Every structure is written in structure tokens, then in C-alpha cells.
């Protein structure tokens with residue numbers, strides 16, 4: 001079997017075109033969705049992600065501000081900036097680009113963002129709602145993956161989903177979303193024994209390890225759906241995933257490439273959440 005490609009870039013373009021129309025309508029109702037992105041320090045990868053987010057906002061007509069703070073900024077100064085944005089009426093979404101410098105407590109910063117403007121979906125209130133199955137801002141990467149699966153009518157109910165990785169931003173919420181769609185979910189992590197045997201049972205295999213090509217075709221059941229979240233920069237400067245694409249695609253029914261897979265969908269879901277925030281705040 002050679003897998004069909006789940007092309008995140010094409011789906012993102014389609015969704016962004018739909019969102020542009022939605023934003024146009026909102027503007028007629030005097031709702032102007034606005035995202036503030038806060039970048040601390042000058043990490044090149046973070047800068048490039050932020051640039052991608054600003055560009056995507058512009059394409060859909062969402063306005064955005066970038067607040068750049070030096071890596072030496074104190075935790076309190078950053079919290080003050082967040083507070084200002086929480087209170088700014090024209091701001092609907094606030095995103096603090098992670099990771100933050102070591103002297104700043106990331107959790108404290110996430111807690112400081114108003115849950116109503118938490119378009120990353122990382123605030124404990126929003127995570128709690130996700131656990132309860134209540135309406136909330138879904139974390140962008142799992143939300144994007146769910147949207148990709150739905151776009152191909154890939155059946156989730158009753159399927160065995162194996163998630164390799166248990167981070168708060170990808171693995172954990174991914175499992176919760178798939179559970180809500182009635183998958184049987186198994187989480188794997190660095191202490192998991194018999195990783196290959198467990199992965200081989202997966203109908204849907206989500207890999208979010210941050211380990212270049214750690215998962216090859218020998219971990220993939222014939223016909224499985226393989227979602228590669230990993231972003232690893234190679235010596236030649238090109239990006240590659242956690243999955244060894246060539247061997248995995250021979251086993252999988254569907255597979256995401258890197259780049260042009262999960263990455264563009266993550267940004268697109270940020271836009272969706274910003275529009276949702278703008279509509280929600282307009283009702284207040």
C-alpha cells in the first residue's frame with residue numbers, strides 16, 4: 001500500500017479562504033478580529049513561527065500586533081504587558097510564543113492570559129473545559145490534526161489511536177480530542193516499554209516526539225493513518241519529521257508530510273480560535 005498524502009497546506013489554504021469571507025462579514029457587524037503576538041528574545045525558530053502567524057492573519061483579514069520584548073525582560077514586565085492586552089478592548093486573542101527564557105515561569109505566564117483571549121488553548125480553565133468536553137479553545141495542533149482527519153472522513157470512532165508523546169501542547173490534548181470522538185486511546189512516552197509493539201496496534205498513529213525519523217515503517221500497521229507532528233531541522237537546513245516518511249508511506253493508508261502537513265494546520269487553527277474569541281467577546 002502507498003499512502004494518500006494528507007496535505008495540510010492545501011487544506012489550510014481552503015480554510016483560510018473560508019475564514020476570510022467570515023471575517024468580512026464580521027467586519028460589517030463592526031467586529032474586527034485582532035490577535036496580539038508576544039515574542040520574548042530572538043530565537044530564530046520562534047521568530048519564523050511568529051512571522052508565519054502574522055502572514056496568515058493578514059491573508060484572512062485578521063489584524064495583528066507583534067510585541068517584541070528583549071530576552072532579558074523580567075517576568076513581572078511580561079505579566080504587565082499581558083495585563084494590558086487582557087484589558088485592551090480591540091484585542092481578541094493573545095499568544096505568547098513559547099518557549100520563554102529560563103528565568104520566566106511559563107505556567108505563570110499562561111495563567112495570566114485571560115481565558116477568553118487564550119487562543120492557544122493552554123490556560124488551565126480551557127484545558128479543564130476540554131477534559132470535560134465543554135466548548136472551548138482547542139489547542140491548535142491537535143485541533144488541526146482533528147480537522148485534517150475530518151476533511152478526509154477518516155473514521156475515528158472505535159479505532160485504536162496511539163499517541164507517541166504526552167506534552168501539554170500536543171500529545172495530551174490530542175488524546176483527549178480523539179477520546180471525545182470515541183477512539184480507544186493509548187499514550188506512549190519515553191518510559192514506554194515495547195513501543196514498536198504498541199505502535200503496530202494503532203489504526204491512527206500520532207507521533208509527537210521531537211526525535212528525527214524515530215518512527216519508521218516497522219512501527220506502522222498496514223493501512224494505519226500516520227500523523228507526523230515532529231519538526232526537526234536537518235544539517236542541510238531542511239525540515240523533516242519524527243517519522244521516516246519513505247518506509248512509513250508504504251504501510252500507511254494516509255500520511256502527513258513534513259513540511260506541508262501538520263504545521264500549516266496549526267497556524268490555521270490559531271486563526272479559527274481568534275475569530276471564535278472575537279465573536280465570543282462581542283457577545284459580552
Ligand code: NDP
Nearest residue numbers: 165166167170189190191208209210229230231262263266
Ligand atoms: P516535547 O519535547 O514537549 O514532548 C516530546 C514527547 O515525546 C514527550 O512526551 C516524551 O516523553 C516523548 N518522547 C521523547 N523521546 C521518546 C522516545 N524515545 N520514545 C517515546 N517517547 C518519547 O515536544 P512537543 O510535544 O512540544 O513537540 C513534539 C514535536 O512536535 C517537536 O518536534 C516539535 O517541534 C513539534 N511540534 C510541531 C508543531 C506543528 O505545528 N507541526 C507544533 C508543536 C510541536 P516524556 O514525556 O517521557 O519525556
